[in-house]
Amino acid sequence: MRSFYLCGAQSVGKTTLIRELNRRPELASLRIEVIDEVARSLIKQDGIDLNVFQDYRNHQEQFYQFNLKLVSRYLDMARQDRLDDESSDRLKLYDRSGLDAVNYICTYLPHLSHRMLGEAAVQHLIDEYSSSSAFVSFIVMDPQAEFIEHDNVRLPPQLPELQKYTENLKQLLEQRGIPRVDLPERDLDIRVQRVSELLLNRDGNGKELDD
Structure with a gap:
């Protein structure tokens, strides 16, 4: 089995990309299991006030604990x-990863980044991803201005912040x-097309695909 994590800042087109991948006939035989973004279900499950995200600077501890x-x-x-x-031939495609949650703190509340990176759960997660690199692939989407659209749920998307988030995630x-x-x-x-090739080839080495 191989897991693919489609990562990136909010409002960069991840959900749109997954929807288009579901329409590709050449991927139909791969038995791809799409794992929806966990944050959305957690917000609904815990009844979290959306001000925690839209006004995160005034709800820092709640924002931290959520992530x-x-x-x-x-x-x-x-x-x-x-x-x-x-040995299974199953594929999982995740809409975001646990490192996205870590990166939200590192990017938007940088004074809490040391605390977040020191959390036992974060250390264990990094160990899981690192030790499973033969079976795990990360795809990082860069933000593009034309894809940005505020969903009124998460942080208001501003291109410079989305770019900073992306660079921090790549560095992490x-x-x-x-x-x-x-x-x-x-x-x-x-x-x-590029992600379709990645899925079809089950490419997990992190190298750029040819155009």
């Missing part, structure tokens, strides 16, 4: 994936030795 809880959820899923049969993956594939293209069709 830490996300880390724990993704840690549980990563551990379960590791326990699954590695690189520093922890977790391979990644960058997706900087503006054209949606090219994005879909």
Whole structure:
């Protein structure tokens, strides 16, 4: 089994990309299981006030604890994936990863980044992703101005902040030795084609795909 994590800041087109991938006939036989973004279900499940995100500077501890809880959820899923049969031909495509939650704190509340990176759950999550790199692939989407649209749920999207988030995420993956594939293209069709090739090839080495 291989897990693909489609990562990036809010409102960069991840959900749109997944929707388009579901329409590709060449992927139909791969039995891809799409894992929806955990944050949305957690917000609904816990009845979290959306002001925690839209006015996060005035709700710093709540924002921190929410993202830490996300880390724990993704840690549980990563551990379960590791326990699954590695010889299985199943593919999982995650809408975001636990490191996105870590990166939200590092980017938007940088004075709390040391605290977040020192959390046991974060350390265990990084260990899971690092030790499973033969079966885990990270795809990082760069923000493009034309894809930005505020969903009135998460943080208001501002391009400079989205770019900072993306650079921080790439640095976080690189520093922890977790391979990644960058997706900087503006054209949606090219994005879909590149990720389709990645899924079809089950490519987990983090190298750039040929155009």
